[in-house]
Every structure is written in C-alpha cells, then in structure tokens.
Amino acid sequence: MDAKKLTRQNKIAELYNNPIGHDAIEKVLLQLGISEKWITNPIVSNVRLKTLERLAGKKLGSGFFDAMLNLVNIESDVPTDGKGPITETWWKEAVIYQIYPRSFYDTNGDGIGDLRGIIEKLDYLQELGVNAIWMSPIYDSPNDDNGYDIRDYQKIMQEFGSMSDFDELLLKCHERGMKVIMDLVINHTSDEHEWFQNALNEPEGEFGDFYFLRKDDGKEKEPNNWTSFFSGSAWNYYQEKDLWALHLFSKKQMDLNWDNPKVRDKLIEMINWWLEKGVDGFRMDVINYISKTEGLPDGDETIASMMGYAGIEHYYYGPNLHKYLKEVRAKAFEPHGAFSVGETPGVGMKMSQLLTGEERKELDMVFSFDQLETPGHVRWDDYEYDLNYYKKYITDWMLHYGNNCWMSLFYNNHDNPRMASKVSMDKQYTESIQILLAVMQLTLKGTPFIFQGDEMGLVNYPFKSVDEITDVETKGLVAELRGKGKSEEEILRTVLAGTREHARILLPWNAYPADFRQEMRQPINTKITNIYKELIALRRSDKALIYGDFQVLDDTKDKFTYARTLNGTTYIVDCNLGKDSRKAYTQTEGFALIFATEAKENVSSKLAPYEARLYKR
Ligand code: TEU
Ligand code: CA
Numbered sequence: 001m002d003a004k005k006l007t008r009q010n011k012i013a014e015l016y017n018n019p020i021g022h023d024a025i026e027k028v029l030l031q032l033g034i035s036e037k038w039i040t041n042p043i044v045s046n047v048r049l050k051t052l053e054r055l056a057g058k059k060l061g062s063g064f065f066d067a068m069l070n071l072v073n074i075e076s077d078v079p080t081d082g083k084g085p086i087t088e089t090w091w092k093e094a095v096i097y098q099i100y101p102r103s104f105y106d107t108n109g110d111g112i113g114d115l116r117g118i119i120e121k122l123d124y125l126q127e128l129g130v131n132a133i134w135m136s137p138i139y140d141s142p143n144d145d146n147g148y149d150i151r152d153y154q155k156i157m158q159e160f161g162s163m164s165d166f167d168e169l170l171l172k173c174h175e176r177g178m179k180v181i182m183d184l185v186i187n188h189t190s191d192e193h194e195w196f197q198n199a200l201n202e203p204e205g206e207f208g209d210f211y212f213l214r215k216d217d218g219k220e221k222e223p224n225n226w227t228s229f230f231s232g233s234a235w236n237y238y239q240e241k242d243l244w245a246l247h248l249f250s251k252k253q254m255d256l257n258w259d260n261p262k263v264r265d266k267l268i269e270m271i272n273w274w275l276e277k278g279v280d281g282f283r284m285d286v287i288n289y290i291s292k293t294e295g296l297p298d299g300d301e302t303i304a305s306m307m308g309y310a311g312i313e314h315y316y317y318g319p320n321l322h323k324y325l326k327e328v329r330a331k332a333f334e335p336h337g338a339f340s341v342g343e344t345p346g347v348g349m350k351m352s353q354l355l356t357g358e359e360r361k362e363l364d365m366v367f368s369f370d371q372l373e374t375p376g377h378v379r380w381d382d383y384e385y386d387l388n389y390y391k392k393y394i395t396d397w398m399l400h401y402g403n404n405c406w407m408s409l410f411y412n413n414h415d416n417p418r419m420a421s422k423v424s425m426d427k428q429y430t431e432s433i434q435i436l437l438a439v440m441q442l443t444l445k446g447t448p449f450i451f452q453g454d455e456m457g458l459v460n461y462p463f464k465s466v467d468e469i470t471d472v473e474t475k476g477l478v479a480e481l482r483g484k485g486k487s488e489e490e491i492l493r494t495v496l497a498g499t500r501e502h503a504r505i506l507l508p509w510n511a512y513p514a515d516f517r518q519e520m521r522q523p524i525n526t527k528i529t530n531i532y533k534e535l536i537a538l539r540r541s542d543k544a545l546i547y548g549d550f551q552v553l554d555d556t557k558d559k560f561t562y563a564r565t566l567n568g569t570t571y572i573v574d575c576n577l578g579k580d581s582r583k584a585y586t587q588t589e590g591f592a593l594i595f596a597t598e599a600k601e602n603v604s605s606k607l608a609p610y611e612a613r614l615y616k617r
Contacts, residue, residue, distance in 0.1 A: 023348025033376020082402015281339025291318025
C-alpha cells in the first residue's frame with residue numbers, strides 16, 4: 001500500500017496519518033512537551049495545512065510547511081499491520097552487553113581499557129549470563145570522538161592492542177557461545193582517513209566525491225546553515241584548498257557521500273572483510289543519517305529552533321536511506337546471516353517499522369532514543385525522569401510495533417548519563433530504582449542491551465569541575481555556554497545533567513591497586529550484580545519472557561503491572577514507579593512470587609517505593 005503524496009490542501013489529520021508525518025509531529029510534540037491530544041482534537045485535526053499556514057505562517061515561517069511536506073513525501077511506503085507470526089532467532093533470545101572498551105578494563109596500567117581486558121573478563125561476562133557483546137569502536141582512530149572517528153577500518157586502535165588480540169577475543173567469545181557485535185561508523189570517517197586526505201589533496205581525483213566538499217569561490221560563507229551535534233557550524237574551511245567539507249559531528253569526523261556508489265562499494269568490501277573473520281553483526285552508528293537531501297539545502301529555521309540542530313530534516317531520514325540499507329544488507333549482511341542494529345536518533349515507531357520490518361530487508365533492529373528524556377526535556381536538563389513516561393512509551397511500542405519488528409530494550413549507553421541517577425537524586429532510592437530498571441528490562445518484550453556497569457549499580461559521576469571532562473561533545477557545549485556568558489555553576493549543573501562522560505568512567509574492578517585512579521570511588525554493588533545474574537538466567541531459561549504476549553494489567557499513576565504469557569506459562573510483573581508506597585497487584589491467586597525487591601518474607605499488600613515483584617504460574 002502506498003502513502004498518498006500530501007499537499008497544503010490536506011488536513012492535519014492526514015499529515016498525522018502519514019507514517020513520516022506521524023513520527024515527525026510526535027518528535028516535535030515530544031521536544032516541546034505538548035500532548036498529542038492537541039493534534040488529535042477534531043477542531044485541530046480537521047484544519048487544512050493551508051489554513052494553518054495562513055494562521056501560523058508568520059510564526060512558523062513559509063519554509064516550515066515546504067520542509068514538512070518534502071520530508072513527509074519522501075516515503076512512499078506504509079508499515080504493514082505486523083500481525084503475522086514472530087520469527088524466532090538468536091538475537092531475539094540474546095541478552096546483549098555493551099562494552100565501551102576505553103573504560104572497560106585496563107590491563108597494562110595506562111588508564112585506558114584494552115582488548116586484553118575484555119578477554120580477561122570473558123569469564124565474568126559468561127557468569128553474568130550475557131551471550132553477546134557489542135563493542136564500541138576498536139578501530140585505528142585519533143580519538144577525537146573516542147573511536148567514532150575512524151582512521152583505518154581494518155586496523156585495531158593502538159591503545160586497545162593488536163589484531164591478534166582481536167582474533168583471540170573473537171575465538172574465546174565463540175568458544176563460550178557468545179556472539180560478537182562490532183560498532184560500524186560509516187556515516188563519517190576521521191579527517192585523518194586516507195580517503196579524506198586524498199580528497200583534500202585531489203578534489204578532482206577518485207576520492208574527491210567521497211565526501212561533501214564545496215569550493216568557496218570567494219563567497220567566504222558556509223555552503224549551508226547546518227549545525228554540528230558538537231556545537232558550531234557543520235562545515236570546516238580549508239583555506240589552502242579554498243574548500244568547505246561537511247561534518248555533522250566533530251571537526252575531525254567528515255561525512256561520507258553515500259550517493260557515490262564507490263563509497264558504498266568500499267564500505268561493503270570492508271564490512272565483508274570483518275564478516276569473513278567471523279564477526280556476528282554490527283551496531284550501525286547514526287545509520288539513518290547516511291542519505292542527505294540533494295544539493296544540501298539550508299535547514300528550516302523553525303525546525304532548527306524546535307530540534308536544536310539546523311538541517312536535521314535533510315538527513316535524519318533521507319531520500320535514499322532505504323535503498324542504501326537494502327544494498328548493504330543484500331551485499332554483506334544477508335550472505336553472512338549477520339545481525340544488524342541501527343542507531344537511529346530521531347526516528348519514531350513508523351519510521352522504525354519501515355527500517356526494521358522483516359519484509360523490508362534493511363535492519364534487524366534499531367535504537368530509538370525517545371524513551372531517554374521525558375517530554376519537553378533534553379539530556380542537558382537537570383530534572384527527575386518520571387518513569388510513568390517510560391511506561392507509556394514502552395507500552396505503546398510493545399502493543400503496536402508489530403510481530404515483524406523487534407524492540408531493543410535499553411536505558412543506558414556510552415552517550416547518556418545513568419538512568420538510575422536521572423529517576424531520582426535521592427540516594428535512598430537508588431538501589432531500588434536500579435533493581436526496578438533491571439526487572440523491567442529483563443521481563444519486557446525485546447532484546448535487552450545492558451550497558452557496562454549497569455550490573456554493578458553504577459551511578460553518575462560527581463565531577464567537581466567541567467575541566468575534568470574530556471568528551472568532545474561536552475567540551476564543545478562548555479565553550480558554547482561560556483561564549484554565551486553563562487555562569488560556571490550553571491555550566492557545571494548543565495554538564496552534570498547530561499554529559500556522556502558519566503558513562504565513560506573506568507569500571508571499578510576490584511583488581512586494580514587500591515590507589516589506582518580516582519574512578520575507584522564507586523564500589524561495585526554485588527547485590528545488583530547478583531540480581532542481574534538471577535534475572536538474566538530466568539529470562540534465558542523461559543521463552544515466555546522472550547516471545548510471550550505482553551498485556552498491561554494496571555497502568556494507573558506510578559503503577560506498571562503487566563503480564564507475559566506463552567503456552568500456558570504466565571509471568572506477572574508488578575512495579576511501583578514512584579516514591580510513595582502503592583497497592584500491590586492482588587490477582588496473584590495460584591502464582592508463585594519468584595522475585596521481589598524487598599525480602600520475600602517482608603512482602604506486604606503495599607509496594608515500597610520503586611519496588612518490583614515478579615510472579616509465575
Ligand atoms: O551518537 C549519535 C547520537 O545519538 C547523536 O545524535 C547524539 O544525540 C549526540 O550525542 C548529540 O546529542 C553516535 C555515537 O553513539 C556517539 O558516541 C558518537 O559521538 C556519534 O554517533 C558520532 O559518531
Ligand atoms: Ca590499557
């Protein structure tokens with residue numbers, strides 16, 4: 001079935017009905033903290049876009065409607081009804097552990113994690129019960145963005161070790177029945193990659209069209225108004241070459257031109273090289289950004305002010321995205337039966353269905369990030385995350401994503417502060433929150449991605465000064481805020497709320513010498529570790545927690561009670577999402593209580609703050 005081409009004659013309801021329109025409007029409402037009831041209200045939804053433009057055109061600007069219609073009309077497909085059977089496969093049954101190698105485990109005392117450190121901790125991971133690891137990039141890199149700026153895709157980063165270390169790691173994982181997922185950063189390369197160096201030196205040569213290079217020709221102005229995710233313009237100017245080059249991220253991460261078939265061929269060749277070595281799959285970095293609007297037009301200013309980045313509507317779901325994903329899958333992943341999870345900032349459920357539906361032959365799964373901040377908030381806001389929003393978000397996806405799609409279940413990664421710290425700053429609740437998060441992550445429907453240290457009960461790090469922080473994104477923001485004259489304490493508060501550095505502190509293994517690096521301040525909470533072990537083992541032992549139906553039993557305020565059922569087995573998960581005690585779910589006749597945050601003998605008719613209980617029949 002095809003999506004209808006929309007014009008200004010169409011009503012807001014028709015725009016909201018369109019898969020891309022739906023997701024784009026939801027994203028804007030989420031950013032602005034406005035309820036979707038505003039959109040579905042018949043008075044609003046029956047308004048034609050041309051009327052809305054007449055009423056709000058001044059405020060929104062004429063470009064806004066063109067930009068919205070261009071984006072919406074890119075997609076000619078609509079998602080299927082998702083009613084078919086669920087295909088059973090290893091990556092739906094796996095519990096995946098994300099390793100950020102740089103801070104995982106250091107074995108040679110240089111303060112940087114390394115591959116030998118991962119090898120030495122494989123027994124720990126096997127005992128934890130995870131059966132797949134995803135490693136953030138380990139390729140040769142100048143580390144401007146800690147490895148997400150790749151200089152050589154087929155060489156191991158010197159600080160992490162050697163290719164023979166990698167081969168040993170891969171072998172030892174496979175010996176343990178553990179899958180190895182690598183991080184594929186193919187939207188951009190380091191500016192020190194030989195392709196980019198060649199492009200700069202010979203813009204008319206073979207590699208000139210590998211990137212987005214534009215002659216200045218005396219204009220002395222960026223080719224468009226796009227801004228970088230790491231502050232400032234998305235363009236570098238190379239004076240001696242009179243050339244501009246596009247970088248959506250740091251000044252040393254240069255966007256590849258995927259419209260050039262030679263770029264796709266080179267990248268597919270490299271992916272196959274790793275798959276031939278036996279790698280089981282890839283997490284694909286900002287993979288939805290790879291297709292940009294022809295001609296790289298200016299971003300709409302209204303959208304820029306809503307989303308925080310100018311130009312985002314021209315690349316976050318580009319015109320050839322599906323075509324390129326189908327090509328990479330057909331020429332590399334499919335022939336090797338390899339797994340793919342796309343990191344897709346900004347996409348909503350409908351776009352995700354079109355990216356991951358089995359029949360689409362594009363990606364197996366995506367990371368969609370809209371659950372990480374509550375409506376009206378961005379990562380840098382110092383606020384308490386209300387788990388009732390997570391409940392609403394995850395329930396919507398659980399019920400409507402479709403059996404031909406499969407969810408990733410995560411709260412944390414190397415780009416975000418620890419969720420436990422976001423939910424409440426009150427330390428008396430931290431441990432209960434961590435247990436609650438683990439129970440939900442390991443009993444909901446989808447593949448759990450545990451971020452290193454979640455199982456240790458780690459929380460955000462108490463930086464005393466922004467100058468302790470090395471992350472390129474945070475440093476860019478600090479410079480920007482200082483430039484705007486913000487006070488140092490306001491900047492520190494903003495940074496403490498949102499810096500990625502919280503997730504990048506060396507893990508506090510006890511094997512380090514006592515005085516080693518100050519990061520040791522956070523002891524491992526082995527009670528949390530043991531609870532993860534217990535829940536992982538339970539999940540992997542029972543397909544009802546993997547493929548079982550999901551049904552909400554109670555979603556009143558601060559309550560999240562749901563059931564998972566398969567072939568006569570039923571689990572009931574009863575959660576208190578808040579700091580007041582709540583009535584426990586009562587229809588547990590014939591069920592055995594198999595897990596509770598509080599000691600089972602203390603279990604009462606009231607759930608304690610952030611308490612979770614798990615029943616089985
Ligand atoms: O992050 C992409 C991503 O999610 C960004 O859009 C994110 O929102 C960014 O931090 C701005 O807020 C991936 C990697 O996970 C991240 O570590 C890299 O820095 C980035 O891509 C560039 O490779
Ligand atoms: Ca090291």
